[in-house]
Amino acid sequence: MTRPSDHDHAPAPAALSADGGRADPAAPPGAPPGHPRRWAGLAVLSASLLLIVMDITILNVALPALSADLRPDSVQLLWIVDVYSLVVSGLLVTVAALGDRFGRRLMLVAGFAVFGVASAAVLLADGPGDVIAVRALLGVGGAMIMPSTLSMIRHLFTDPRERATALGVWAATAAVGSAIGPIVGGALLEHFSWQSAFLVNVPVMVVAIAAGLWLLPESRAARPGRWDAVGTVLSIAGMVALVYAIKHFGKEGFDDPGALVAALVAAVALPAFVVWCLRIPHPILEIRLFRRRAFSAGAVAALCTSLAVAAVLLLLAQWMQLVEGYGPLEAGVRLLPAAVGAVIASPAAPALAARIGARAVLSGGLVVSAAGYLVIAFGPRPLSYATVAVALLLVGAGMGSLAIASAVIMVGAPPEKSGSAAAVDETSYELGAALGVAVLGSVAAAAYRGDLPASWLAERGVTGATAAEARESIGNAMEIAAHAGTAGAELAARAQAAFTTSLEGASLAGGVLLLVAGVLVWVLAPRDLDVSGSSHH
Incomplete structure (x- = not known):
């Protein structure tokens, strides 16, 4: 999930709860007035962010049904999940530069169109490769939409207090999207096929295009840089x-x-x-900014948080359906504790940073999230949903306290480099998600195969290509078990145990990663780091 980037160094964090309708007395006296339809425009921008975040979490719930229908192997399954974030992280900086040059509204509306066309294209997909291509095209659309939303907020809201409020709304929308995505996805899959998780985007994008053209003004950089x-x-x-x-x-x-x-x-x-x-x-990416300790601390926090969260939430969505036997909607509801933790902690993070320091909140958030993963790794056995719910609440609370990570990144960069800093901010989250699914997903897949050896399968009459399929993913194994006669129950139980072990192993890896990141951020971040923008260490 991405976080808001305060590109123009908005006021102190306390202003996030201020009344957005009043002018900031500290604002420059000659500041131009905000756009007359800025709040309606914010609704369009927030709605587009909501859909993108939902689209990621909907897919987590839809994966078991998709796997049962298309039978992807383990690598194809990882690509289906991962290619979206990979494309977004690869294109984000380039597309942001193109938006500065040719127009941010143009880029945003074009992104809506690409996202809608890609979502409709799922009707033509009849194999894992087709779905990977659809997800890649969705990534192109997402890359066009994401930086444009933040750029447009900066353009629409010239008053610093209003801008802070608008960025707070933007951040809250991301948290809400991650919360309702699994529930919406679950409700759709209770009544329709897995394609519905994609098709739900189409009518929303049509409305977004019309609203964007009507409500949003065009803006572009005065002197765009060379591509x-x-x-x-x-x-x-x-x-x-x-x-x-x-x-x-x-x-x-x-x-x-x-x-x-x-x-x-x-x-x-x-x-x-x-x-x-x-x-x-x-x-295209201002690498020199990493010489600044505060900037590097924020980027490490963003990257590692996204890396751990993307993989473990993906595995948990599958564990709830294929091991615990919950339906898609039930699984979506049971993922809610993470969003609840984030929604509670996010508004408190700026005030807490003002009281105990941004470094303590940033590093502490990583440690709290790490504790959540370690609860799954070392909690009571056998693993139960009660343990998972506690873990999700801790993970969400830790993520919520990292709401200031973007502010730390922006404070760590000089004002003239705020565009490059914002690009690093967005890229850190998307790149973290891509690497998380690749690294921790691969660790989990290897652990699953190790706990379901071919020799054990052969003893129960499952051999050749069928055995290879069963070892590729738990979805395949459960499908094979349903038609395996007397050995089916034993195969299902062994596959479920293997997958649970792989989830625990990935959670341990994620927890250790976040503990190390917490220590690194504590060392990197200056002791007196101030996210209000008055300290540029």
């Missing part, structure tokens, strides 16, 4: 190769030729990208 084509190619090639290598190493082992080639490409392209960005005056 960094070399940086764009290097970043996309490096990231796609890295994620490909991680997924296939997890499935095939470290001697897989394709994964080795991809790892080599990543090892060349990503360092070359960094060197390129350091050499040219206006790179």
Whole structure:
């Protein structure tokens, strides 16, 4: 999930709860008035964000039904989930630059159109490869929409107090989207096929296009920078190769030729990208900002939080349906504690940062989320929903306290570099989600296969391609078990136990990662870091 980026250094966090209708007495006397339809415009922008966040969480609930219908292997399943965030993270900076040049409303409305067309294209999908292509096209649309929403908020709201309120609404919308996505997805899947999780976007996008053209003014940068084509190619090639290598190493082992080639490409392209960005005056990503400790602390927090959350919530959605036997709607409702924790903690984070310091809140949030994952890893056995609910509440509360991560990133950058800082902010979350599903998803898939050995399957008459399918994913195993006669119950029980073990292992990895990130953020962030913008360490 992304967080709001206060590009123009809005007022102190306390202003988030202020009355957005009054002018800020500290505002510059000659500031231009806000757009007359700015609040209606904010509704359009927030609604578009709501749909994008919902779309991610809806898919988590829809995966078991999709797997039963299309029978993807473990790598295809990871690509179906991951390709969206990968495309968004690869294109985000480039598309933001194009929006600055050609018009942000134009980019936003075009993004609505791409998102709607991609969602409708699922009707033509009859295999895992088709769904991966649809998700990639959705990523293109998402990349066009996401930076445009924040840029338009900056343009619509010229009063700092109103802008702070608008950014607070934007952040709350993201939390609400993550909460209701699984419930909406579950309700749809109770009555319709998995395609409905995509098709629900189409009518909303039609309305969004009309409302955007009517309510939103066009805006573009006065002096847009040159498009960094070399940086764009290097970043996309490096990231796609890295994620490909991680997924296939997890499935095939470290001697897989394709994964080795991809790892080599990543090892060349990503360092070359960094060197390129350091050499040219206006790179696609301002790498030099990472020399600032506060900036690096915020980026580490955003990246690691997203990395751990994306993978474990995906596994939990499948565990609830395929191991615990809940329906899609029941599973969606049972994921709510994470959103409840985030909704409670998010509004309190700025005030808490003002009282005990931004460093303590940022680092503490990572530790609280880590505690949630470790509850799953070391809680009572067998794993029950009661344990998971406690874990989700802690994870959500930790995520909520990280609502200031974007402010820390922005405070850590000079005002003239706020655009590049915002791009790093968005990219950190999307890249974290892509890497999380790739790394922790691959760890979980390997653990699942290890607990469901081919020799055990062969003893029960499951051999050859059927055994390979059962070891690919729990969805396949449950489908095979349903038609396996007397051995079916034993196969189902063993697959469920293996998947639960893989969930516990991925949770342990996620918890350790966040503990390490918490320590790193504590070391990196200046002791007197002030997210109001008065401290630029």
